[in-house]
Amino acid sequence: MLRLSKKAEYALMALKDLALRPEAEAASARQIAERYAxxxxxxxxxxxxxxxxxxxxSQHGTHGGYLLARPASRISVGDAIEAIDGPVTITVCSSADDDCDQYATCNIRDPLWRIKDQIVQALTSYSLQAFATDELPLVPISVSRRTSEQRLPVVRVPIDGR
Structure with a gap:
């Protein structure tokens, strides 16, 4: 299953913390680490x-620490995740580093690449500002599954006039 690394989670926690601070207020690694264990x-x-x-x-000195390099509205959740975990990949062939024996005959590569592209698009469309203030836009995902209540009706068709 797709899952962020613990370091990517820590990065998002720290970035959210910094995004919620006043603009020029730096925080040290120790301050953030202690706040979130x-x-x-x-x-x-x-x-x-x-x-x-x-x-x-990073700012050095007595009031040193870390600050966002640009406004939170110009940093995406995808930027943060990629900075720590690298590019999003969901298949071996979606990474330039790996090789796949089934590449030429694969029948799932293209659909999975499209899914990966949608995941990347969703992550890069969320700004750190929206993430920090819990104002994430809803991303429509179309799912066509039938639940047990939505079963198709049974239609009896007479065979040979019976």
Missing amino acids: IPVEVLAKVLQRLARQHLLV
């Missing part, structure tokens, strides 16, 4: 990676 060493590495990916900036 995250191991400080792990969170420090996550925040450093987010800074290397230009999602955060």
